[in-house]
Amino acid sequence: MREAGPLDQLIRAFAGLPGLGPRSARRIALHLLTSRDTALLPLIAALEKTAESVKICPVCGNLDTVEPCRVCRADGRNRGVLCVVATVADLWAIERTGAYKGLYHCLGGVLSALDGITPDRLNVDSLLSRVVQGQIEEVILALSATVDGQTTVHYLTDRLHEQPAQIKISRLAHGVPVGGELDYLDDGTIATALKSRASL
Amino acid sequence: MREAGPLDQLIRAFAGLPGLGPRSARRIALHLLTSRDTALLPLIAALEKTAESVKICPVCGNLDTVEPCRVCRADGRNRGVLCVVATVADLWAIERTGAYKGLYHCLGGVLSALDGITPDRLNVDSLLSRVVQGQIEEVILALSATVDGQTTVHYLTDRLHEQPAQIKISRLAHGVPVGGELDYLDDGTIATALKSRASL
Numbered sequence: 001m002r003e004a005g006p007l008d009q010l011i012r013a014f015a016g017l018p019g020l021g022p023r024s025a026r027r028i029a030l031h032l033l034t035s036r037d038t039a040l041l042p043l044i045a046a047l048e049k050t051a052e053s054v055k056i057c058p059v060c061g062n063l064d065t066v067e068p069c070r071v072c073r074a075d076g077r078n079r080g081v082l083c084v085v086a087t088v089a090d091l092w093a094i095e096r097t098g099a100y101k102g103l104y105h106c107l108g109g110v111l112s113a114l115d116g117i118t119p120d121r122l123n124v125d126s127l128l129s130r131v132v133q134g135q136i137e138e139v140i141l142a143l144s145a146t147v148d149g150q151t152t153v154h155y156l157t158d159r160l161h162e163q164p165a166q167i168k169i170s171r172l173a174h175g176v177p178v179g180g181e182l183d184y185l186d187d188g189t190i191a192t193a194l195k196s197r198a199s200l
Numbered sequence: 201m202r203e204a205g206p207l208d209q210l211i212r213a214f215a216g217l218p219g220l221g222p223r224s225a226r227r228i229a230l231h232l233l234t235s236r237d238t239a240l241l242p243l244i245a246a247l248e249k250t251a252e253s254v255k256i257c258p259v260c261g262n263l264d265t266v267e268p269c270r271v272c273r274a275d276g277r278n279r280g281v282l283c284v285v286a287t288v289a290d291l292w293a294i295e296r297t298g299a300y301k302g303l304y305h306c307l308g309g310v311l312s313a314l315d316g317i318t319p320d321r322l323n324v325d326s327l328l329s330r331v332v333q334g335q336i337e338e339v340i341l342a343l344s345a346t347v348d349g350q351t352t353v354h355y356l357t358d359r360l361h362e363q364p365a366q367i368k369i370s371r372l373a374h375g376v377p378v379g380g381e382l383d384y385l386d387d388g389t390i391a392t393a394l395k396s397r398a399s400l
Contacts, residue, residue, distance in 0.1 A: 005265065006246065006249040006250045006253050006254055006265060007250055007254055007263065007265075009246045009249070009250075010246040010247060010249075010250045012246075013239075013242055013243045013246040013247075014243070016239065017228045017231060017232070017239070017243075018224075018227050018228060018231050019220075019224045019227060019228065020219075020228075024218075024219045026289065026292075027218050027219060027289065028217045028218060028219065028220075029250070030263070030287070030288055030289050031217060031218050032217070032247075032250075033250065033254055033256075033263050033288075034256075034287075034288070034308075036251070039213075039216065039217070040247065040250075040251055041251065042213055043213045043214070043217075043247065044244065044247045044248060044251060046206065046209045046210040046212075046213040047210060047213075047232075047240065047243065047244050047247065048244060049206040049209070049210075050206045050207055050209075050210045050229070050232075050233065050240075051236070051240055051241065051244060053206050054206055054207055054233055056233075063207065063230070063233050065205065065206065087230070088230055088233075088234070089226065089227065089230050092226075108234075
């Protein structure tokens, strides 16, 4: 009886979001209720506007208010290069660098035996048909350097090599992060950076 | 251009909530959009229901769907004891213990010279009029053992002593937290626990 019904539901809804637990959810719910006009109502408005206007791009899987998304329809992007990412967050991270001017394909995750993520649960078929139908010259597999990410890289490489078209396949470079100190890096990264050293 | 307008607004609304920053806000927004039916729409529904049904209790400042709140209108509570708390979160924390059966008064914060929280911004006047008008025998000042909390305790003690009625004023005990190890406690807590030692 100490927490009212709708409040309880709200706290449970917040506690299910990534990075939040029951305590932080309670704190957020209380903050929203005590600053109704400056926090609660604007959040509801922003959520409703997002729910009705933001859609998943049918071509690349990005989130945008227009279909296809603004990356897919942009002029001046290299339509011969496809960057394969696991999530929309990764797509945005690459876009923020401003260093890539090709197109994207969002897999919606990476293969994971533990979590039961099999190839048919990822956007693999749409990737292959884009590669076959489009004039794709290079596919960049921009996946995480984790076991699951690299399993996905191997799987996609095999599937792409099966295609009749001759496509260049590449992955992100491994090495020392820019600004990173050697002392704090793991052995695997240092060994990889040594093996792939660049001549000056 | 990488993040669409409404999405940007949503991320900014989340980033303003306590405990969240731009990165965790972006993660939550992406999670909501990729699990629209299981996360986004239930959250909107919970927020809307809370916004329209949960109100601030005009008597004690608690949040509930009924006015006055269910603590204030409950039978079998001791109406002669008033527990003064800083926030609704503190009220709920005390209610969860089940150890208190009196009424509450929510100040809405504590005095803070740094943050410009003066007595007129807290629910002090309503506390004094409740004490004068009601048959209050004891006021428990359940405020944090911080500088601001204890400043508020001193201020409220002075104001309550000015009242004509003879009221017992108490504060929470200071000492070793139950389950706490002495080795990890600060000197101030150990010194207080020694000074207020209980005879066996």
